[in-house]
Amino acid sequence: MDAHRLLVFRQIARSGSIGAAARVLGWTQPAVSQHLRHLERQAGLPLVLRRPRGIQLTEAGRTLLGHADALATRLHAAADEMNALAQLEGGTVRLAAFPSAGATVVPAAMSLLAARHPALDVRLLQAEPPEALELVTVGEADLAVTFAHDGQPFTVPSGLVALPVGEDPVRLVLPNGHAQAEAAAVDLRSLAADRWIAGCERCTAHLERLCLAAGFTPDIRHGSDDYVVAQSLIAHGLGIGLLPQLALEAFHNPGVTAREVPGLRPRALHVVHHREAGRTPAVRAAVRAVRDAIAG
Template identity: 65%
Template sequence: MDAHRLLVFQQVARAGSIAGAARALGWTQPAVSQHLRLLERQAGTPLVLRRPRGVVLTEAGTALLRHADAIAARLQAAADDLDALADLRSGTVRVAAFPSASATIVPAAMSALADRHPGIDVRLREAEPADALALLRSGEVDLAVVFAHAGQAAPDEPGLTGVRLADDPLRLVLPASHAPAGGPVDLRSLAGEKWIAGCERCTENLRRTCEAAGFAPDVRHGTDDYVVTQALIARGLGIGLLPRLALDAYTHPDVAVAEAVQAGPRTVRVLHHPEAPQIPAVRQALRVLAEKWPDSPR
């Protein structure tokens, strides 16, 4: 049966007349009568008995009205749900982000979004860029916060679009006893040091940066965890390059942080499918992520 005609029939039944239904709907009486006749033809039986002062439901009409009321209630509930999503009173945003972003800008954005729109549910999954992109492509997340080091090819992203959030500068991290006198440090002066490397892309960037300074780094340790990296450095077991976001999340009290002449920043972006910003909650999450980027230098 045609749901639209069912709703017209509901108005006729509730108003008790075709004229009353026409007034409620803002239609003409002939239009209402035509929809009612077509519905009765579909039902194969009369639904109302016409009387001089209105209509009376037949047994079939009474039975059908229960279903019409249920359909009207479900349609109203659907409209209410859609209004809530459009008005940011509800909605879900799923975000994948690399570890240092997951410890800094993403929680800040999630908190700001919760303050502005308490009904939006933001869910975070920590993932390195390649894994975050895989989650985005599979539809498991709506947004992927990723990075690429200077000179590195961006992760493969055909069919996706994104927004550049900012550059995240890399900092040289040394034991506190090796604190530089001041100003940026030339990595050539550290050619004989032991180094601590990170993820695959970070290790590649470390090697390329040191080679640009004229030497191959002596990599002794490898860890993706910036807390472990700093613990090793604090004990004098090596030095390393860490992004500002990692140091914003945690800085060991026994390390020194300095600028490095040859270390270029990494670029942080948030990627999504082209149609994602049409969803109000996702559009708002993108806006808040851009707002929460830390501007203060470290």
Template identity: 60%
Template sequence: MDTHRLLIFREVARTESIAAAARKLGWTQPAVSQHLRHLERQAGLPLVVRHSRGIRLTEAGATLLRHADAIATRLHAAEDDMAALADLSAGTVRLAAFPSASATLVPTAMTDLARRHRGLEIRLTQCEPPAAADLVTSGEADLAVLFSHDDRPPDHGPDLQVIPLTTDPVRLVVPTGHAAVTAAEPLTVLTTTPWIAGCPGCAAHLTRTCELAGFTPDIRHSTDDYVVIQNLVARNLGVALLPQLALDAYRHPDVQVRPLGTADRTHYLLCHREALQTPSVTQTTRSLQQAAAARQKPDGLSRSRCTTPG
């Protein structure tokens, strides 16, 4: 199949419109339609179904799109390789990361890269792990910083590489002076207290943690914003679980934090296997690993102070 036509088809599939793809490519709509018809003849199957609002992929089209995404990733990697051969500090890395990592680990890594490789450009997109993983899978991002509340990150498929980064303790966050601060088993005094949950994965982890302690949490509020969560806690509107990384990014003066000891989450990097062959992605990976290592003390806890009973 013609690679050029595959990339044109990829743009049609991503925009769900021949007209929108033509505008983005700077071509005429008839020219894009002609390339699409040629590709369908080469494939021997219809790839799209046209309707009044654009196009819909057939099963063959969806299958071919996965290959087109992989080709686009390889081509982007080839561009980076050529730039690196001409100038070892050149290249662009499209990085996706969840909010607290975007506020802590990523700026540290970006500062390090800017100091050592002035020509290397990092383009950050902030999003939660499922969306960030999708960006890598589709070829829209080269590297993603993700987290998992399980011991192991999810299986992302054979084409993707999972790189361990660090563990992040999850803390109990309560209003200043709350009884849970000094309780031997802090969760046991929170069975009837309102809770504030985060993203869907974090909310599921909160529920599992409380159920292990013998109760189902009364989740009153949901927000992905760790600043909002702490402001609600400070006003005695609920309690929450927050990862230490979020508390490193922002700490409200009117909340107290208790370690739980058994509720860590795992941070890891995700990229296409081929992407690790490009110097820009390799250097970015190393800088993120160094930033993660620098935030850890010998006992495995972050620099931020936690309140402990006694």
């Protein structure tokens, strides 16, 4: 198949219509349509269904889009690698990270990169792990900082690699006036009657699993994946919660107290990138900087 036409097809799929793709590419709509027809003849199958307000991918189109995304990523990695070789690790690295890492680990890593490789341009994209993995998969980010709670399966899409870079302890967060606020460590079983503040979908599932293992179902009254909001709710006595150490380092409300829970394991931190991108000097330098920033 013609690689250039694959990239044109990718733009059609990502834009949602032939007209929108033509505007992005700076071509005429008939020229884009002609490339699509040639590609469909090569594939031997229809790739899109024309709709009044755009296009819909067929099963063959969805399958081919995965290969087109991989091709775009390979081409971006090739361009970055050539640029890095020419500029001694110059070029651009697009890094996706979840909010608490984006407020703590990533700025430290970017500072290290600025000192080590002044020509390297690092761009931060904020995204929760599922969205960050999608950004890397489709080639809109070069690497992602992600997390997985203990006991949760951690898999990455085909073609990506995940490198462990550290751990993030999880703390019990209580309002200062709570009966357990002065305890060195708290048993979850003593909190069965408390109200809880939950976080993102993965964090909520982790909270529910821990409480069930302790013998009770948590009374979840509020939910927010914003650690500033969660701490404010806790500080006002509206519940208690579990927050990772990175969130507490990014922002610590003076009205809350963090305590350890015996047996509560930290969440694992990973850097994820395309297998091919691992050969790019700029990506390797970014991975090292993230690992060093986490290590302190």
